[in-house]
Amino acid sequence: xxxxxxxxxxxxxxxxxxxxxxxxxxxxxxxxxxxxxxxxxxxxxxxxxxxxxxxxxxxxxxxxxxxxxxxxxxxxxxxxxxxxxxxxxxxxxxxxxxxxxxxxxxxxxxxxxxxxxxxxxxxxxxxxxxxxxxxxxxxxxxxxxxxxxxxxxxxxxxxxxxxxxxxxxxxxxxxxxxxxxxxxxxxxxxxxxxxxxxxxxxxxxxxxxxxxxxxxxxxxxxxx
Numbered sequence: 001x002x003x004x005x006x007x008x009x010x011x012x013x014x015x016x017x018x019x020x021x022x023x024x025x026x027x028x029x030x031x032x033x034x035x036x037x038x039x040x041x042x043x044x045x046x047x048x049x050x051x052x053x054x055x056x057x058x059x060x061x062x063x064x065x066x067x068x069x070x071x072x073x074x075x076x077x078x079x080x081x082x083x084x085x086x087x088x089x090x091x092x093x094x095x096x097x098x099x100x101x102x103x104x105x106x107x108x109x110x111x112x113x114x115x116x117x118x119x120x121x122x123x124x125x126x127x128x129x130x131x132x133x134x135x136x137x138x139x140x141x142x143x144x145x146x147x148x149x150x151x152x153x154x155x156x157x158x159x160x161x162x163x164x165x166x167x168x169x170x171x172x173x174x175x176x177x178x179x180x181x182x183x184x185x186x187x188x189x190x191x192x193x194x195x196x197x198x199x200x201x202x203x204x205x206x207x208x209x210x211x212x213x214x215x216x217x218x219x220x221x222x223x224x
Contacts, residue, residue: 001025001211002026003027004021004026004029004048004050005030005041005048007032007036007060008055009055014030014032025169029044029204033055033056034055034062037063041072048077048078052080053079053083053084060079061095065095068095076098078113078117079101080101082104084100099116176208177212177213180208180212183198
């Protein structure tokens with residue numbers, strides 16, 4: 001499961017892309033303008049961004065330039081538009097966009113572009129070493145270099161280990177499930193405190209826990 005940010009000022013397109021990508025098992029964040037996209041980029045650290053070119057406040061190409069200039073363009077970005085010219089598409093690619101999708105976007109083209117983008121996201125990591133965060137009991141985040149073929153020990157409940165030779169989606173789901181179970185146990189089941197700790201909205205948190213198969217009935221889950 002990947003974290004994908006969809007930025008488009010058209011409500012219908014946002015909902016459609018959310019439905020398609022959510023059905024594919026991805027976690028999808030939505031933004032309707034550049035301001036929301038900036039906040040989501042900083043909050044969620046997406047693996048991939050689908051970015052509309054024509055938006056009322058700041059257009060997608062300008063936002064792409066901003067991310068590139070500030071060093072925030074650390075994820076693949078796929079541009080979308082139904083009115084852009086070839087020159088605009090070329091400009092976006094030169095700035096750092098991975099691809100350009102012309103609206104209306106077919107399902108096949110969308111899924112293929114997303115797959116290529118997520119593959120590119122993984123390949124951006126070092127070939128010999130993966131930097132994996134280890135959550136310590138003191139809540140200090142330590143970056144631990146680990147060989148690609150090794151095992152990542154993570155200080156979570158039950159001393160769960162994570163194998164790196166699994167498919168990315170499966171390995172990420174296992175880590176995220178253990179991560180949220182850890183915080184639920186630490187906060188005595190308080191969904192509000194877990195939402196604050198993980199910087200997620202309550203509705204988003206509920207949806208993610210259901211997607212990951214976290215047992216919300218185990219123990220008493222508090223809403224405060």
